[in-house]
Amino acid sequence: AQYAGARSVPLLAGAPWLSAVPGAGGVPTLASLYGTQVGPQVAAARRAVQSATVAKILFTSGSTGAPKGVLNTHGMLCSAVQASGLLVSSPQLPVGLDWLPWHHTVGGNATLHGILREGGTLYIDDGRPTPSEVAKTIANIRDVRPTTLLSVPSALQMLADAMEVDDALREAFFSRLRRMTYAGASLPQEVWTRMQALAVRTLGRPIAFGSGYGTTETGPGISITHWASQGGGEIGLPMPGLTIKLVPFEDRYEVRVRGPNVTPGYLRRPDLTAAAFDEEQFYRVGDLVQFANPAQPEDGLRFAGRLSENFKLSNGSWVATGELRLALVEACQPLVTDLVIAAPDRHDIRLMIWVHPAERQRAGGSGDGELSPAAYAAIAARLAERLQVHNRSNSGNTHRVAAVRILHTPASIGAGETTDKGYVNQRGVLTGRAALVDGLYSAHPGPEVIRL
Template sequence: MSDPGVATAGHEIEATRFAQPSAVLENLPDGSMLLRHGLAPAPYDRQVGDWLRRWSDAAPDRVFLAAWREDGSIESLTYAETRNLCDRLSQALIGRDLGAERPIAILSEKSLSHALLTLAALQVGIPVAPLSPTYSLRAEARGRLKVCLEAATPGLVLVEDGDAFEEALALVDPETEIVHVQHPPGKRDSTDFASLLSATAGEDVDGAFDRVDPDAPAKILFTSGSTGVPKPVINTHRMMCANATAQAQLYPFLTARPPVVVDWQPWHHCGGSSFNFHAALANGGSYYIDTGKPTTAQAFAPTLRALSTVSPTIHFNVPLGYEMLAFHLERDDRLRQTFFAELDCLIYAAASMPPRLWQHLERLSERERGRRVPMMSSYGTTELAPMHTSLHWHENRPGLIGLPIPGSQVKLVPCHDKLELRARGPNVTPGYFRAPAATQAAFDAEGWYMTGDAVRLCDPDDPARGLVFEGRLSEEFKLSTGTFVQVGAVRTALVSACPLVGDALIVGENRNTLGALLILDLKEGRSRFGDPDLTMEALVAMEEAHAAIKADLARYNAENTVSSRRIAAAMPILDIPSLRKGETTDKGYINQRLAVARRADLVEALYDADNSAVIRP
């Protein structure tokens, strides 16, 4: 295995920044295996509010929260200021009918007010349910908003802008209090957020703080709905505190100096709201709210501004975000210098990292720093708060998800010819909010959470090499030969091999050969063919695009000769899976099985030997 202290000449100091990988593997009589980290778990705090109080005492004048104003200036709050405001908000909340059965729902994007209300509620035992703003702002997604509101039954709803969320608020129970930060909604009464801050914190706050139950619901985080409707996952204080402590154990640099996080990832997902946010809060760091998104050039502009202004010490992103960032890092000297100046680590999650992107980021860091900045990954779900395994040592390629975090375990359970990852530990959810049937279905008879994800040991003879992710078991299928197809692995490899392909639906269940319905990358097409006005319709029909894909597929097949990976036929499509149809999540993840089932006509066309639109490498 690669040694994190001596992997390359430039990494002699990395052993002091990352915990050494160590694993204990136990083989069970039924063929299952138990895997845990060799590092013993460290004690963790009782509740999230402990962190704010600790750092407001230890570093009162240090910037904790910051956000960019519209004029480009930065509004910031120190730890002392944050605690004062949160205590005032807590006092205001205590006087309302809120609690475990009447949580707070937040419909809008992350913001300073979003953060303050969340921390204020958590420290006095009131659960918070941040909901995807997409559900509120896009008419086709409001069915999911209705599902979330009915599941949570909030006693108070926060929106940043009452005008922008007017239509969404029509779905909120008329008896529920609405709080707005600006522009009160025109069609119903609401409370000004500023009025909540006028309360004077008293002994009630300290009393409620002391009574917080570490195992009661703290956050209700809805799954993205990649396998159905969003499910309300209970996240407790114990889950979040155990996770943040394990994070610091594996990444000791977080405690060596106050971390600086510049983050765009949304707070209605566990990664942004817990993993990233708590990396700063639990370790006395600074969290800068980046309002950008890696979707369009315009949406990504705030991220470029933020990372040109503030140097992060740790950066979290998804592969698509890194792809867009790498493009600008290559061309913008100031951005590259600021971004890499203080950087200890890059972390990616949520999707597989294409090898070409991994290598590009390494080249950029070597160019700026003279050495590679470590790139780490993790595996988790909303039910796991969210990290359950972590890659915390150097590898020369993407794909590994590392080892279980200290204090938690992985059980590898045979399923057909795969191993399902099951999870147990203090970071695992007790279940779904008010959904006993869903909770029961999520756990096996021994209390292990069943992720439905397939993994394998990187090296069966050396478990400290960690685990490799192999996709969702529910997406796998068999060819007519009885051969299993690992859809996730095939899709990732195919997209990595074909730059013009942004995503793909892998098909071939009960057929002799494997096929792919290709979702082309319009941005790549416009760049490659030098036409900024190129449409998707034109790209899908373009002979030059077909020729390029055919050549890429031929190279892919030369390296993937087995029937379970070789693509015999591919076809670009215009019928792209959508959120409106429930085929994708707001993170862009495609429900492969549902999307394929709804495109049976395209699958038949793909296997039509006379179809000239089919690419046959």
């Protein structure tokens, strides 16, 4: 019933539907199919499946515009999971624990298909990386003790917080773990360092801790650090069979990719499909990268932001949002989980910041919701100190922060401010909280705006 509205969407109205539970207005249930007799039509249907046959349609998160229906073919998905398996597979059967949704490419393709390829076991985590839901994840870790973990930076940060004060949880988490991978957003170096310190404390050695980079259009793999990563925003080298074309863009490179795991296009949108590929049929990812070590390209790439998120100040200077965001999150650790950089066509840079739940509580506030004036002031003072240190080394107007405010409420998935993968949609937040942005730049700002 909760998805009844989706059935009226023109692109989906003619599609066949199944429901996990009865009572969905005449829609057949999964259970009703279990008694179906296997006849010649099943064998015929199997024989009809080719590499180009569409296996599923996943809609993009909308972080760069309206969601688009990405055609995921059988060949595309098999190529993606095989490439990943060649780099990070294990001789032992994996045991996974995952909260990421299956309607997004990381949970529904990378995690699910990876476990299926290896013949492992996947436990569905009913927790989430939020103050109110993370306790479920912690309880599940104690029970499952996964051998592999693929998650987003916000979840890993909360997990590190919990393990630093709970030795039993730390022992359970690392008891069978062989590899951790993060995706969806850049991981602050401080979180990577803390997690490795916990691994050394438990195992006597660091854990294999890498990063994956991809999109819904690539099923999702583009690149991965299949070696002992050192953190710092590394996204590794291309997956086997995939070609990355780097197009110069100022001091960075725009990413374009071509290979067997790239989508043939978008559902009923030939216009968007044509615009998504260049003259050599490379898919335009829309992200920017730099070399981790320009003198040694084999050391891989480093994420440097989304092309669509960069903006100009009123003086015409470009702000490299992705790179600056990562630098500022690092500068404000352990206080900050994420931030938004404002604003296009303004005269300087100002920030809206989400504070880590543990730091909110340490200041006398709640883990989420409205902060008391006293808690707000305490956190603001610590933020100001860190940002002033940043400014002393970054005096240019495309890097220097002029003011900041703390956001009381988390980024909203429903309002398009964040994706299920944990990536903050900068444009969506600036649009949805336009009044707060105006207050940041007011000639007479309110008491919650901290000038630097």
